[in-house]
Amino acid sequence: MDFRLSEEDALIQETVRDLAQEKFVKRAVEVDEKSLWPEQNLKELAELGLLGTILDEKYGGAGASTMAYSVTLEEIARACASTSVITSVTTMVGLAIQREGNEEQKEKWVPKIATGEEIGAFCLTEPGAGSDAGSLKTTATVEGDSVRINGQKLWITNAAHSGIFLVMAKENPELGSRGISAFVVEKDTPGLKINAPEKKMGLNGSHTSAVYFDDVVVPIENRIGEKGKGLSIALKSLDTGRIGIASQALGIAQAAFDAAVSYSKEREQFGKPIGEFQGVGFRLADMRMKLDAARLLTRRAAWMKDQGMRHTVESSIAKAFSTEAAFDITAGAIRTHGGMGFSKELPVERYHRDIQATLIYEGTNDIQRLVISRGL
Ligand SMILES: Cc1cc2nc3c(=O)[nH]c(=O)nc-3n(C[C@H](O)[C@H](O)[C@H](O)COP(=O)(O)OP(=O)(O)OC[C@H]3O[C@@H](n4cnc5c(N)ncnc54)[C@H](O)[C@@H]3O)c2cc1C
Structure with missing residues (x-):
């Protein structure tokens, strides 16, 4: 068992991370506050072929693995969750046409989605x-x-x-x-x-x-x-889509966790950094455990899809667990920041607002539990 990303997947991860951290993080505040469609982010993703990461090269995509797709969405969401949702939905449409369409349909529509010409x-x-x-x-x-x-x-x-x-x-x-x-x-x-x-x-x-x-x-x-x-096409699309939502949740959770750890080292009360109080340190430890478990479950589902294995249940497990873990982690980040966690000056309150929808769309987590329990 190898827990490392392949060289190719790691390279894609680094490329998206650099772009998202350098450009998307700064824009995310305005995107949120003004409800702006992140046109420039999408343009930059398209230029690097990242709107079609998982789509076939024959149809203008990068032909990369589901694992690469998962880390791409994670890195985008870590900087700007809105951009990751847009990317995951447009990809889901491209994938459905690529999987189910005839040659003429694939040639007509998939390249437009892969290149960002159409969403x-x-x-x-x-x-x-x-x-x-x-x-x-x-x-x-x-x-x-x-x-x-x-x-x-x-x-x-x-x-x-x-x-x-x-x-x-x-x-x-x-x-x-x-x-x-x-x-x-x-x-x-x-x-x-x-x-x-x-x-x-x-x-x-x-x-x-x-x-x-x-x-x-x-x-x-x-x-x-x-x-x-049609329903079976939609449900098959959601099998992969849910890996995307789990990845988005991971990205948002990672950003919240990083913010909480740094704040716990900077903020001093009672003469020492708050992270040195066991109450704060244990909360951060819980957040780290949930983050790791969520990432492992998400990567397992992505790996199974890449192996051509059935992954309906595992996608649901990853989606439900990661989004709920991320919900707890973003709430924990607010608590770790005290009053500043409630302020719009910092992005932690946004992470907790953004994460809520991941528990609902592409099947609520109750529906994921239905899928998981039916698989038992
Ligand atoms: C931000 C956002 C983006 C979205 N984007 C899209 C999109 O692009 N395309 C699209 O088609 N849809 C989209 N949706 C819709 C989303 O998929 C639905 O909201 C979701 O499937 C739940 O449906 P509902 O809102 O009608 O809730 P309901 O189905 O009415 O559920 C209400 C509550 O009842 C629970 N419930 C329902 N049935 C059961 C059951 N059998 N067992 C246990 N509990 C149950 C639910 O879990 C939930 O808690 C989006 C939603 C949001 C919030």
């Missing part, structure tokens, strides 16, 4: 269908060589900036979740409407909107994968 949006959740995604109501009615899509999606990350929407809709409503198919809808298609971004407690640079499909007509060739396989 992808993953449209599954609806007002009445969150955890129970199979109960979605959006319809896709085949009319000759076209499909007419009607319905509403909610909480769609990247929607306001996307060129490529992967939409799960019921082609055969009478078949329930087996009647769902997946379709690509391109921006500017008549009838596609995107609401203003939601006002959220965190991840403010990652814009999330309601999307309406009002008689949206696309060619039948835009169906990705087989008819009726």
